[in-house]
Amino acid sequence: MTRDWMFHCYILKCSDGSYYVGHTDNMEQRLAEHQSGAFPGYTYKRRPVELIWNDAFQTRDDAKTAEKQIKGWSRAKKEALAQGNWDQISELAKCRSRNR
Template structure:
């Protein structure tokens, strides 16, 4: 059964990510305040982006990934700037090396 992952732009310019089996019905629910608690306070909403999948599990998995993305990365997706997505990925801090754990050696006092 067809499913969708989507991004809505809310009236306050915030972005909401969701997934559904019926994109038209779900967009209407969001616009009438029945879609989610988040969007109910930010109507009207505009469907900014969506992608179709063969099953809801695939759509839901992508929804959860996109929800962790920065606003800049979501906007790049909406605008179709797919080449920018890797550079906009949030970088995880590099774990300290063993020598960093020990700190610098104490200064030699003569």
């Protein structure tokens, strides 16, 4: 019996209004760990957290790649992703490339 693994990249909104981006192979468990403060780290003192976006990937490498990319995004671009606003994401990407 084989299992089709699913990996997730996700964005949490912390109680201080900041965002945390991560990846996992068990979204439900990982969210519970963030909420309970099971591990010290960025979200520990910023609880409660709210899951505002996640997407599934076939491989861990794909999820990690998405995590790394999104971590480099502006706050506005992360918010647009959470809202599913692809037009705004595209526009924000254009604005950033013009400023280089």
